[in-house]
Amino acid sequence: MKKINSPDKLIEWRRRIISETPSYEKTIVISSGTCGQASGSLQIIEAFTQELEKRGLETKVRIKITGCHGFCEMEPNVIIYPDEIYYIKLKPKDIPEIIEKTILEDKIIPSLLYQFSEASPKVSKLREIPFYKKQMRLLTGNNIEINPTSIEDYVALDGYQALSKVLFNMTSEEVIAEIKNSGLRGRGGAGFPTGRKWEICHKVDSDVKYIICNADEGDPGAYMDRSLLEGNPHSVIEGMIIGAYAIGASEGFIYVRMEYPLAVKHVMTALEQAKKFGFLGESILGSEFRFDIHLVQGAGAFVSGEETSLMASIEGRRAFPSQRPPFPAQKGLWGKPTNINNVETWANVPLIVNNSADWYSQIGAETSKGTKIFSLVGKINNTGLVEVPMGITLKEIIFDIGGGIKNDKKFKAVQTGGPSGGCIPKKMLSLQVDYESLTQAGSIMGSGGMIVMDEDTCMVDVARYFLNFTQEESCGKCVPCRVGTRQMVNILTRITQGKGEEDDLKKLEELAMTVESTSLCGLGQTAPNPVITTIRYFRDEYEAHIKRKSCPALSCKDLIIYYIEPDKCIGCMLCKKNCPVGAISGIRKEVHIIEQSACVKCGVCMDVCPSKVKAVSKYTGRKKDKILKNDSGNRMKK
């Protein structure tokens, strides 16, 4: 295969790919991103391959392995075309039956279909599932159709056409104007207008310029960047080449966190292919433009997602942030003008070029255009990645798409924006999801993590979790962040242990102010957000911990006890057998008792107690004290 060295050759190649694809009667699409593989998709692929071979069906039925489709909880799953039948949570033993019935006889197997709950109807087609219905999958939709290791699959879906259009029909100023007019804003956190950022860097006079794709995705609970890189790496690469042309950069870097081995692999393959076919390197598509991309792996430091730290890390130094200005656009990598954007931002670029800024700017909200991918996780029924037009309400995402809270529990809060974000309470569920509304609510859009919390989640513990995270990840360069976050963690930990003091809330608020206003980089400046929002919206929970030494969510270990209800226990001995510290006593068919002083509160007893019995309860506060008192009283009597 020779390099594609003109727009016509690209069109011709695309035509040839499509016409040379043998026609199959059926296609089995198997999603196999990290979630899929973690749930066993590789075994499913093998089972299908063997079964098709055994029956000599390889020429009639095609297997297509793709990245993640978003509904990660249903993994491993397959879609069978042309009828688009969606089978979920498969086991290798299901495969022969699928071949037998669905592939050969066109019959649907009801037991493998999706069903929201036992009372709801079974759904056979992917797009009829409520989880997908309200989504607008502009960036993630192609994940279903693309084998991420095949550049041909991408080209067949008009891949690299936007690049061709830009290189031969647009000046760099026109490209920048188009991105500006689209209203695209950065998806990496702060929401800075992308076109404006490019323009600044474009205007700086320099012999060398760089661009960077930030794929460090450090926000715990967010994984849309992983899914894009794993499932459709060429869309990000194409966006970067277009950006490099607009800005005038000759070299680019993709900085991927090392916790994403599959994404690293797919990006590496995609880069080699792009080089081989002439989309990277000298004279791209036969034009005069030259550009190359290198892959750099992170090394496990959250702060390296911050742009100045990330550049230090690429240069082979410690990922320490530096004072801005100068901004990367003026002095970035090795002192040269550098433009840095997030993975999802880059992936939006070919879409805008192909469909026009006008089209793009009609999607979304007033100041937030386009779609945004959220990772909808936590205590929610339908967990996974959802892509929605901006401006949709939290309620629509959590209840219509997410299907509400797991196990019929009550919704308490949703956390957005990761360690820099905040917790939004129930009364604000009708909030529109856009950059400004979320900021007003005290949180941020961030990279798109959306962690749903129910009545069993303790908000003080959540605040402690995030502060502990930022404290551990603080690089230590500036004092407010290093020392301030530690003091905040200490106070929060004390509160969750029942050792909170009257003026702790005041102290927390004062520390928050200091850390926020005096830290060097975004990590410290936003670190107090989880504390500030939880105090603002859930003050009563803090007070319960401090004043009554009780944890209303029954979550803080030091404030609760596990207790076996004597009137419910059937003496089955399951809890006794499973208790890792031997704290449970009792004989068969008689009520079991937890020795409270030995109990480590691991909760295994509650997990294993049969769901029909449910004899293990948790108690906090006054009830807990009463039980403990009775307990020791009983022992005294013995």
Add this chain to the structure above:
Amino acid sequence: MDIILKRYKTERKELIHILHEVQKEYGYIPVESVSAISKYLRISESEIFGILTFYKAFTLEPRGKHHITICMGTACHIRGAPKILEEVQRQLGIDAGETTPDRMFSLETVNCLGCCAIGPVAVIDGNYYSNITTKKINSIIKEYKKIE
């Protein structure tokens, strides 16, 4: 070591790539390798130590035969990851970041593996385990102990 180094230019930006490769090859960063890298890239040993201890990816001690990673991301946290971690620590008698005296198991935590929909998640020797409970992780570890 020389074979690894030869593949890289003698530029500072190669340092982290080299450290990744050494870590992968040996399972840790042997002290001798640091002096070799130091000579090759002309960066002082103390600076290299400063850099490699800054990043969590690099360890100066060999890991256990089986390496267990527990995800402590937000989604895993609220679904019970702290309890899972405590249980594993109790089972193995070590804290996160340590290796058992017989060098069979080492344990570490990670901020987020990006598998948030199927948490809590643990990875043992590259194999992912999803939706784990304290009970499930116990039997998994028992299996590994039995193999040995």
